[in-house]
Amino acid sequence: MVGPTAILLVCCPDQRGLVAKIAHFIYSHNGNIIHADHHTDGVADLFLTRIEWEVAGFALGRSHIAEAFETYAQEQGLFPRPEEVRWHLDFSDRVSRLAIWVSRQDHCLLDLIWRQRAGELRADIPLIISNHDQNRAIAEQFKIDFHTIPVNPDHRVEAEAQQLKLLQTYNIDLVILAKYMQILSPDFLGQFSQIINIHHSFLPAFAGANPYQRAYVRGVKIIGATAHYVTQNLDQGPIIEQDVVRVSHRDDVTDLVRKGKDLERMVLARAVRLHLHNRVLVYGNRTVVFA
Amino acid sequence: MVGPTAILLVCCPDQRGLVAKIAHFIYSHNGNIIHADHHTDGVADLFLTRIEWEVAGFALGRSHIAEAFETYAQEQGLFPRPEEVRWHLDFSDRVSRLAIWVSRQDHCLLDLIWRQRAGELRADIPLIISNHDQNRAIAEQFKIDFHTIPVNPDHRVEAEAQQLKLLQTYNIDLVILAKYMQILSPDFLGQFSQIINIHHSFLPAFAGANPYQRAYVRGVKIIGATAHYVTQNLDQGPIIEQDVVRVSHRDDVTDLVRKGKDLERMVLARAVRLHLHNRVLVYGNRTVVFA
Amino acid sequence: MVGPTAILLVCCPDQRGLVAKIAHFIYSHNGNIIHADHHTDGVADLFLTRIEWEVAGFALGRSHIAEAFETYAQEQGLFPRPEEVRWHLDFSDRVSRLAIWVSRQDHCLLDLIWRQRAGELRADIPLIISNHDQNRAIAEQFKIDFHTIPVNPDHRVEAEAQQLKLLQTYNIDLVILAKYMQILSPDFLGQFSQIINIHHSFLPAFAGANPYQRAYVRGVKIIGATAHYVTQNLDQGPIIEQDVVRVSHRDDVTDLVRKGKDLERMVLARAVRLHLHNRVLVYGNRTVVFA
Amino acid sequence: MVGPTAILLVCCPDQRGLVAKIAHFIYSHNGNIIHADHHTDGVADLFLTRIEWEVAGFALGRSHIAEAFETYAQEQGLFPRPEEVRWHLDFSDRVSRLAIWVSRQDHCLLDLIWRQRAGELRADIPLIISNHDQNRAIAEQFKIDFHTIPVNPDHRVEAEAQQLKLLQTYNIDLVILAKYMQILSPDFLGQFSQIINIHHSFLPAFAGANPYQRAYVRGVKIIGATAHYVTQNLDQGPIIEQDVVRVSHRDDVTDLVRKGKDLERMVLARAVRLHLHNRVLVYGNRTVVFA
Structure with a gap:
């Protein structure tokens, strides 16, 4: 069975490359995605996603993921208007x-x-x-x-x-x-x-x-x-x-x-x-x- | 299969004996009921019913049923407050x-x-x-x-x-x-x-x-x-x-x-x-x- | 609110007059029907009914209803083939x-x-x-x-x-x-x-x-x-x-x-x-x- | 409204990096993903995905996409066991x-x-x-x-x-x-x-x-x-x-x-x-x- 997972929820203005870049962040740290679902709201021009990957084998420790993602997002220009972005990281074994x-x-x-x-x-x-x-x-x-x-x-x-x-x-x-x-x-x-x-x-x-x-x-x-x-x-x-x-x-x-x-x-x-x-x-x- | 039927819909103030009396009207003219469903609305104190019986074998001709029912209802005191009563007779082969x-x-x-x-x-x-x-x-x-x-x-x-x-x-x-x-x-x-x-x-x-x-x-x-x-x-x-x-x-x-x-x-x-x-x-x- | 009720369930070969006669049995003892639903299965040629009436005001004591209905059914010829009939009387306050x-x-x-x-x-x-x-x-x-x-x-x-x-x-x-x-x-x-x-x-x-x-x-x-x-x-x-x-x-x-x-x-x-x-x-x- | 889109359906053995790599293929040619949904069947150990992106602005002409994806998949080792892979490219305006x-x-x-x-x-x-x-x-x-x-x-x-x-x-x-x-x-x-x-x-x-x-x-x-x-x-x-x-x-x-x-x-x-x-x-x- 699948062990504990990390779950990333993102809601941000839509732009090209978001799926690729977010998935790349996980893959570049050897993450194994087990669930990924994206939605584009064409009316609000928003991109909304939920990505879930296994903690086991992931190169980053749990407490470092959020900061690393923040840095990565800045480098990659994921969120040009930060005030319109909400993202959230959680773990499947948190009670x-x-x-x-x-x-x-x-x-x-x-x-x-x-x-x-x-x-x-x-x-x-x-x-x-x-x-x-x-x-x-x-x-x-x-x-x-x-x-x-x-x-x-x-x-x-x-x-x-x-x-x-x-x-x-x-x-x-x-x-x-x-x-x-x-x-x-x-x-x-x-x-x-x-x-x-x-x-x-x-x-x-x-x-x-x-x-x-x-x-x-x-x-x-x-x-x-x-x-x-x-x-x-x-x-x-x-x-x-x-x-x-x-x-x-x-x-x-x-x-x-x-x-x-x-x-x-x-x-x-x-x-x-x-x-x-x-x-x-x-x-x-x-x-x-x-x- | 069942041939043409007569359908009687009644909505009237509730009182004892309505099911028995209405069904008796049909039976007394040799009617064969194939569907009967009654509802009592306890809040509105109303009796509502739908009764359907075969035209074949019924002792009354189609055009005499309504009048006969009217007379019967008066004799039996079915509808003491006529202004609160609505009833309707129809036939299943009417188009x-x-x-x-x-x-x-x-x-x-x-x-x-x-x-x-x-x-x-x-x-x-x-x-x-x-x-x-x-x-x-x-x-x-x-x-x-x-x-x-x-x-x-x-x-x-x-x-x-x-x-x-x-x-x-x-x-x-x-x-x-x-x-x-x-x-x-x-x-x-x-x-x-x-x-x-x-x-x-x-x-x-x-x-x-x-x-x-x-x-x-x-x-x-x-x-x-x-x-x-x-x-x-x-x-x-x-x-x-x-x-x-x-x-x-x-x-x-x-x-x-x-x-x-x-x-x-x-x-x-x-x-x-x-x-x-x-x-x-x-x-x-x-x-x-x-x- | 409605007090205790008697409920009669009947399954028997279909014939004319069943609704009228069963309802009459209840009415003749001053019963107030609050629910009655009948079904005719045309394939099996069976009549199936559920009738529910108030115990309060009913002229027969609870323990005499079944016997009285049995006698009435015989007199009225309700069930010419008794071996094909099942009926059941119950009360809404029986636990x-x-x-x-x-x-x-x-x-x-x-x-x-x-x-x-x-x-x-x-x-x-x-x-x-x-x-x-x-x-x-x-x-x-x-x-x-x-x-x-x-x-x-x-x-x-x-x-x-x-x-x-x-x-x-x-x-x-x-x-x-x-x-x-x-x-x-x-x-x-x-x-x-x-x-x-x-x-x-x-x-x-x-x-x-x-x-x-x-x-x-x-x-x-x-x-x-x-x-x-x-x-x-x-x-x-x-x-x-x-x-x-x-x-x-x-x-x-x-x-x-x-x-x-x-x-x-x-x-x-x-x-x-x-x-x-x-x-x-x-x-x-x-x-x-x-x- | 969204114009014509390309749709890629893939069913292949699961491995790390599939979401990132497939999305990268689209992004690297300037594709704007408007729908992406992935499923991992843990029992069959399969990865299944549907990705849809706008044809307008995409750097590859329609007739070159399939071949380019094939080449990319080989370079990236997406499909190590090709005989177990099925993928399909279609366009939303094909009738x-x-x-x-x-x-x-x-x-x-x-x-x-x-x-x-x-x-x-x-x-x-x-x-x-x-x-x-x-x-x-x-x-x-x-x-x-x-x-x-x-x-x-x-x-x-x-x-x-x-x-x-x-x-x-x-x-x-x-x-x-x-x-x-x-x-x-x-x-x-x-x-x-x-x-x-x-x-x-x-x-x-x-x-x-x-x-x-x-x-x-x-x-x-x-x-x-x-x-x-x-x-x-x-x-x-x-x-x-x-x-x-x-x-x-x-x-x-x-x-x-x-x-x-x-x-x-x-x-x-x-x-x-x-x-x-x-x-x-x-x-x-x-x-x-x-x-």
Whole structure:
């Protein structure tokens, strides 16, 4: 089997030679590429790529790759407008640290924990934050620290300060809003931005509150769920994954909720896995998913 | 095989005994039920049913069934509040008369014609109306009358009068807006209301103009199409059928349009077929589809 | 909300008047039907129905309904060939008793337990049987009795005797093979036949062992899962539910297994729920699913 | 918009440096890559790639690219074991020539013609071959040559000789068996091998004759269609595309056939388009689809 790999994600203005030069950087250090996928967005005139190669046999030590690539990029003129470039290097055996935020519902929480235990997610889950106490038993059962931080308009600043402190203390890489059902302030998002939310509708349909109730009233024949990065505009962030399920006149709101739960946990889990495997590149309000 | 059948659709306030009494009406005249499906909407407190039985062997002649049922319903007290009741009797060998309205695109038009020729739709298509001349050749090829009625805000009243006249002349039962892309006035809809439209998005997402462009900008991972009855509120009518297809960052707007075309013709064709087979009951802004 | 209901499932040779007469039986005792769905299989000349009505207000006590219906059916000549008739009466508040059989994999087991705890399945789960000890901790965590019965060709008779004894002791209504991966003998099936299995392929494709490996070798673009009743012919029993997921050349066998797990637990859970809600009628090797 | 492009497909034993070297070949001649997708099959130890770059600005004339790449590959040692290498160069503005073979059904034929007319398929369709005369009118309507070649076990050799002659005469690149329903001999396939077939089931389920009838008897809840390259083993060739649709007990064989037709034409059209856009690489009995 393949051992640990290095993964390079790049988003930059398009120009000739990018594939050749980036691949040459890896090859010149004896790297063995096992996955490479490039996308050119002709509308935005951007080049987006994901390249993955084996660490074993690579001539550069892990801690020297980023600097070497930086130097190489300058020499080769890869990024003439550095301010428009984002690139990111990661390793397939790095274990991310997740904080799961929940409200009263437990289906997405349990599903993520089960998948993490089953080895589907390359991550630890040291922390659960909730505005209710309801899911504490689950946390205890799986020996995950659980912090209840009530949400109250009058004490929002304090609550968010407390939340941010926990993210730091636990050294969290990614927050997952697993049916957290609360809005985060621009201030908060300015300080921590790696956040994935699951919205219980096929966005942009039924953005906002009570999507299943509104889907029922509208009489749709299909319902959906959407996993997206959180931005300051509610339910407007870049979409990572969506899926749908068929419903009929026999389904009342309760049935929509039940069917939706299965969608929500599947869609959220897929999005989290794609993110953890460095398969998602955000640009503007869009994502490239190198699936 | 089964010969011609009678189909009874009923939507009325719920009460005990409706299934028994309606089925008894059919049985008491020696009818052989081959399909019966009932739905109770607990929220609206309505009973909705579709019953289909063989004409052969039925003791009542076709032209006497409706009157006999009316009388029976009164005797049995089926419908204590007649103003809240709608029922409809049809026969499976009645051939509906369709007018297809198109603009420049031809994919839904051709698809419907092909299905009608292939025997999938129990209907004749004597009339095509368009605001452009573009699809006249198709009409001629299939020997369907084609009328061009330009749409112009200044002459809308005249245009709609002309359209209504044609629907009368051709004795049209159902209008299909097969990518007609124009809005009909409340006046028009007051005079002719059996109209099915195909909208090129997963409603209520991207109601209105340019749904594919807007879906591209929003970065959705799935696009859809929606067939619905036309009401005075644009893209808000009762939904008959929806379906979706997955897209990715590799798809530009042109690809969304191309993939969407396949959705549009499938979804529209299914909705038209369901309507023609008397499988759709509208109540409020919802439909029951007895599929 | 609707209170407890009675559900009558009937499968019998078709004849005129069945809908009317069965509905009349309910109405004549003041029953309020909330769901009724009938199907006529023209090929097999069978009538299949599911009728559900409120217990509240019904003139017959629960324990007298079956006998009264039997008498009524005789008087009315509903079932002239009784040997070809199967009917079944159940109540929506009866709680079924499930035994889940597993091997080493835990995803279907955990999923069913979670759904039962979440109120999605109208059932108790007092018993887990396994041929391995692996999942004992899960059973203990949820306080479910766990019995390990090793499977060994030389001691199959004893093992099955032990299994049957447990089913009796725990008064089990339904066995769920949640990735049990072992074959049951005709003898066993002769003594206990209410068994649902999940097969990890889109049957009849890849019946038998190692379906994901074989799907990979065949290069399919879609994989599936199938929930079916167990019969003496391996993977040939009546299908209750199937679903599929798209795969690509990027997916190796490990990926198929991972994606398949999500399918397996969804499809199995849907099938179990349909069965518990008396929505499945088996006839021949087919099912009617009154969804 | 992007002008004409060159597309290079390569399948070869994996080694370090392939991405870098192939991309360098293009860059060194001033090529602007607009699409590049690589796949490493770890099981077969193969590297498979599709690279597409703009013809405009490329330093080599179209007719010199292949030879230059051959020379470059030798110099760089890209392909140490040439007998295990297949590569293919094509241009996005080359128009393929298709022969559609049909039997009595017309839905796939009409669909392909419609898509070709609508600009979805980069191809001409100069020739239709059938074993029946039934679809001649369609051919005439669209001004496509139509040849009836009856299939008769006693004259198979002559018939296939006649068919091969037509493929040569019309300079055909790709044969599409659009519900041709006849088997081609190994001899024929030895002489012409670019053939796509649509099979009306979810292969490998229901390979062979009468799949819908058999699907009905088996009581499946989902039916499918499969587009694959034709090989000497009936219905066993490399799969390009598959899709499915849900069915229920309400669907008899006629309904399966009707629903299946929609699947067949969609799946076949997608496969043909993928092939024409050089997005399919066959290796062993598998395909990589660079979608």
